[in-house]
Amino acid sequence: MESPGGLSLGLERPLGLRLKEFGASQSHRSFCPGVLSPPSYPARFSFPLCVLQAAQPLRNPSEKLPRSPLCLSSDQVLRILAKNEKQLSLLRDLEGLKPQKVDFWRGPARPSLPVDMRVPFSELKDIKAYLESHGLAYNIMIKDIQVLLDEEREAMAKSRRLERSTSSFSYSSYHTLEEIYTWIDTFVTEHSDVVSKLQIGHSFENRSILVLKFSTGGSRRPAIWIDSGIHSREWITHATSVWIAKKIVSEYSKDRIVTDVLNAMDIFLEIVSNPDGFAYTHSMNRLWRKNKSTRPGIFCIGVDLNRNWKSGFGGNGSNNNPCSETYHGPSPQSEPEVAAVVDFIMSHGNVKALISIHSYSQMLMYPYGHSLEPVSNQEELYHLAKDAVQALYEVHGIEYIYGSISTTLYVASGITVDWAYDSGIKYSFSFELRDTGRYGFLLPATQIIPTAQETWMAIRTIMEHTLHHPY
Amino acid sequence: MQLRRQPLSAPRPGDTRPAAQRLAVPLLLLLALQGAAASGGPEDSGWLQDAEPSSRLLSQAARAALHFFNFRAASPSALQVLANVLDGRSWVNQKKEYKFDLVFTTEFYSAEEGEKRLGKCSAQVFFRNEKPRPAVNVTCTQLVKKERRQEEDYQLYKLMKQLKSPLNAVSIPDSHGYIAPSLRPIWDLAFLGSSYVMWQKSTPFLHYYMSQISSVKQWKTNDDAIDFDYTVLLHEFSTQEIIPCRIHLVWYPSKPLKVKYHCQERQTPEEASGTEEGSAVALTELSNF
Numbered sequence: 001m002e003s004p005g006g007l008s009l010g011l012e013r014p015l016g017l018r019l020k021e022f023g024a025s026q027s028h029r030s031f032c033p034g035v036l037s038p039p040s041y042p043a044r045f046s047f048p049l050c051v052l053q054a055a056q057p058l059r060n061p062s063e064k065l066p067r068s069p070l071c072l073s074s075d076q077v078l079r080i081l082a083k084n085e086k087q088l089s090l091l092r093d094l095e096g097l098k099p100q101k102v103d104f105w106r107g108p109a110r111p112s113l114p115v116d117m118r119v120p121f122s123e124l125k126d127i128k129a130y131l132e133s134h135g136l137a138y139n140i141m142i143k144d145i146q147v148l149l150d151e152e153r154e155a156m157a158k159s160r161r162l163e164r165s166t167s168s169f170s171y172s173s174y175h176t177l178e179e180i181y182t183w184i185d186t187f188v189t190e191h192s193d194v195v196s197k198l199q200i201g202h203s204f205e206n207r208s209i210l211v212l213k214f215s216t217g218g219s220r221r222p223a224i225w226i227d228s229g230i231h232s233r234e235w236i237t238h239a240t241s242v243w244i245a246k247k248i249v250s251e252y253s254k255d256r257i258v259t260d261v262l263n264a265m266d267i268f269l270e271i272v273s274n275p276d277g278f279a280y281t282h283s284m285n286r287l288w289r290k291n292k293s294t295r296p297g298i299f300c301i302g303v304d305l306n307r308n309w310k311s312g313f314g315g316n317g318s319n320n321n322p323c324s325e326t327y328h329g330p331s332p333q334s335e336p337e338v339a340a341v342v343d344f345i346m347s348h349g350n351v352k353a354l355i356s357i358h359s360y361s362q363m364l365m366y367p368y369g370h371s372l373e374p375v376s377n378q379e380e381l382y383h384l385a386k387d388a389v390q391a392l393y394e395v396h397g398i399e400y401i402y403g404s405i406s407t408t409l410y411v412a413s414g415i416t417v418d419w420a421y422d423s424g425i426k427y428s429f430s431f432e433l434r435d436t437g438r439y440g441f442l443l444p445a446t447q448i449i450p451t452a453q454e455t456w457m458a459i460r461t462i463m464e465h466t467l468h469h470p471y
Numbered sequence: 472m473q474l475r476r477q478p479l480s481a482p483r484p485g486d487t488r489p490a491a492q493r494l495a496v497p498l499l500l501l502l503a504l505q506g507a508a509a510s511g512g513p514e515d516s517g518w519l520q521d522a523e524p525s526s527r528l529l530s531q532a533a534r535a536a537l538h539f540f541n542f543r544a545a546s547p548s549a550l551q552v553l554a555n556v557l558d559g560r561s562w563v564n565q566k567k568e569y570k571f572d573l574v575f576t577t578e579f580y581s582a583e584e585g586e587k588r589l590g591k592c593s594a595q596v597f598f599r600n601e602k603p604r605p606a607v608n609v610t611c612t613q614l615v616k617k618e619r620r621q622e623e624d625y626q627l628y629k630l631m632k633q634l635k636s637p638l639n640a641v642s643i644p645d646s647h648g649y650i651a652p653s654l655r656p657i658w659d660l661a662f663l664g665s666s667y668v669m670w671q672k673s674t675p676f677l678h679y680y681m682s683q684i685s686s687v688k689q690w691k692t693n694d695d696a697i698d699f700d701y702t703v704l705l706h707e708f709s710t711q712e713i714i715p716c717r718i719h720l721v722w723y724p725s726k727p728l729k730v731k732y733h734c735q736e737r738q739t740p741e742e743a744s745g746t747e748e749g750s751a752v753a754l755t756e757l758s759n760f
Contacts (some may be wrong), residue, residue, distance in 0.1 A: 093651060174647050282646070287683070319710075324710070324737070325713070325737075408527075410527075437552070437680040441706070442645075442646070442648040442682065443648050444644070444647070444648035445647045447648075
């Protein structure tokens, strides 16, 4: 059973010793670059990126000492040996009692297996008291996570990634940005005949914006674009896209529709459209929606990336108040995350379908959002949506409603699919995945795979229609 | 397969008139009626029925009715959520007040996946301009029998009494949507308290969901009743805002819920303070509405 935060990194031996050898005396205490904090922030926080880097087994003690640290935290990683089921269940309770505060690298599985748990500095006292009071034996695996890296870290990371395979990646868990980006590299390596990775730009905080390209050849073939995670708190969307990426490659040359599509068209998949926001949902605020852009003199952070497109910009259903969750930004495409996609799609020039994945509400919709006016091929889109929703329903009996965005969800201006449609992409759709409010954004990880399975069938329907209706 | 929840106002193929145009006709009627206002009518005059009620509006009204129903039932083991609107009519008057007549089905909030719907309700909901909260008249049938519900509430109550106080700064669910089984009663009780708040705050254009318990200030069970002081994050759908609400409730099985709250509306540089004082009723008994 997967632990909620679980990603097994296959650590073979305690790392604390090695890092201590040449890590302990280095004290480059600086904050993680690229992570901007508004003035009111508490200074201490742990940045998941540095933690994951620390998890990599070091190859040999003679490796060069790093010069510039990526970031630093005085979190610790504790290794706990649970003697029996009762102790295991105490550890699982800890996850429930201190959610977001403990991070299982190796979750409570069986009494014979060690449990590795990263504990933020602020929680150490509490957690250790809890362990001690329950008679849980632990040792400190990583005493003080000081990650000291230099320009060679990229090479180190790359070679380590090659050692792992995507079969050890848990598709039924939510992952951090680093984990997804690592998975992308592994995935591309494993399926390099069909998949490649493109960097289409940088986020406001200078993170890479990555797109997976699925192609069996040709040159600038007509293409299908899929994006997810434009609103960072919609975690189910990234998880669904990752699963779908795997599904596409596994279905090629097995499933007739996928094979036909990929033999004639390319697929572009942008899993994390808002990497800054996504990192923020892991580190500080699980319910963050916007990007992390700041402007001088403006008190609040972030622009709603799904109000920043050049179609009906600034209209109803968007807000010119920077503190609003639907703040559209100072001007269309002002945000680098949006500009990157616009530039890519425009210069590609041959995108025939665009699917933008959100949550929650269980809806499949087409333009317009900014107006109640129906689009010219509205009848075709209505029937296609109906078919796609039927295909989705047949997987797990989940019911979606469908229609134009403005009549089904709400009026919203400056949105992706309106821009796509106005740019000539006739088949533009927006998904709102599970559920309908019971868990909302905090959809349990147990629903990831069922959601991905059913969503895939709807997307496959749209892809097939696009293939058979060239324009 | 009957696709439920398909919006009643979804444009049919061939119906290319924009919705705004379709509304224009009833509006013209309204203007005509104003000249010949029916005086001495049984209710407030000037109510105009919407010929094509938006299914979105009907759903929102149904949810508001259910929030009130859940609050009044005060039964954390029998919380209901909206399944389908079966039938609905809506009226608007010159003052832009709305009223609804609804029939809808419900599901158990705490049901495991796979358990299907149970309840059926009829409700009248009146969104007035003066009183912020909607006036609701709601009856539900086919629900769990009262004795069984009380028994289940009592079992839940016993479980709650056994819970050690949750550590401060606990988030339920966690980021991964996980609620530890032992903490499930806390979630259900929090939802009950939130129902009161969400009922109070609902309008035809604002509707809420409970996202997460972000902190527990107090969980007292030494007296008879459960005394629960917590902060919940409400998600308002049309603005997409997350609104933290501090809620303090006192619950004992089969007794009415006592609750007071204070929500923090979004801070902006222009507004001095975004806070909104909630119910002025300071933990007095709220017996009948």
